Amino acid sequence: MSKKHAKTLSIKQDAEVSHESSAVGALYPSPEQKNAIAESLRTVLASTHVVALQARSYHWNVVGARFIPLHDFFGEQYEALQEVEDEIAERVRALGQPCFASVQEFARLATIREDEQLPKSANDMLERYAQNLEHLNDGVRSCLALAQEAHDEVTADMMIGRLREQEKALWMVRSMLA
Ligand SMILES: [Fe+2]
Secondary structure (H helix, E strand, O other), X not given: OOHHHHHHHHHHHHHHHHHHHOHHHHXXXXXXXXXXXXXXXXXXXXXXXHHHHHHHHHHHHOOOOOHHHHHHHHHHHHHHXXXXXXXXXXXXXXXXXXXXXXXXXXXXXXOOOOOOOOOOOHHHHHHHHHHHHHHHHXXXXXXXXXXXXXXXXXXXXXXXXXXXXXXXXXXXXXXXXX
């Protein structure tokens, strides 16, 4: 190892030590907090998956005079939520936890109830979708509270972004029902 390299390494190690023991360390989530946030994110992920599937099912099955706008709306929702799933899963990994994707795992973790059968009308679909977005936002807010308490600004920012998009979607759905 060159002298220069050795010096760089020693500075890096000192920085890591001082980060752990200094006041700055209190501004980072503890390992326990990271685990709790990752667990909460996995629940949000599973619930997001249920809502994404629901949007896709409505995209396929909606009927009536508003077919085109509703078919498009639910299709866009499905595509956006799929990207969100990827973003959340990658955040779980960045927090050092595994993120196993399986139908059973998602069903176990999701806090949102799946439809037992297809809603009969377009309005019934919109009503069910609004209910599920509200439940999804409850889970996002719980995760946000954990992240903020732990100074996990990255997860907090992600959850605020989810609320911004999902509250907007909720406004659109309620407006279609008005
Ligand atoms: Fe399609």
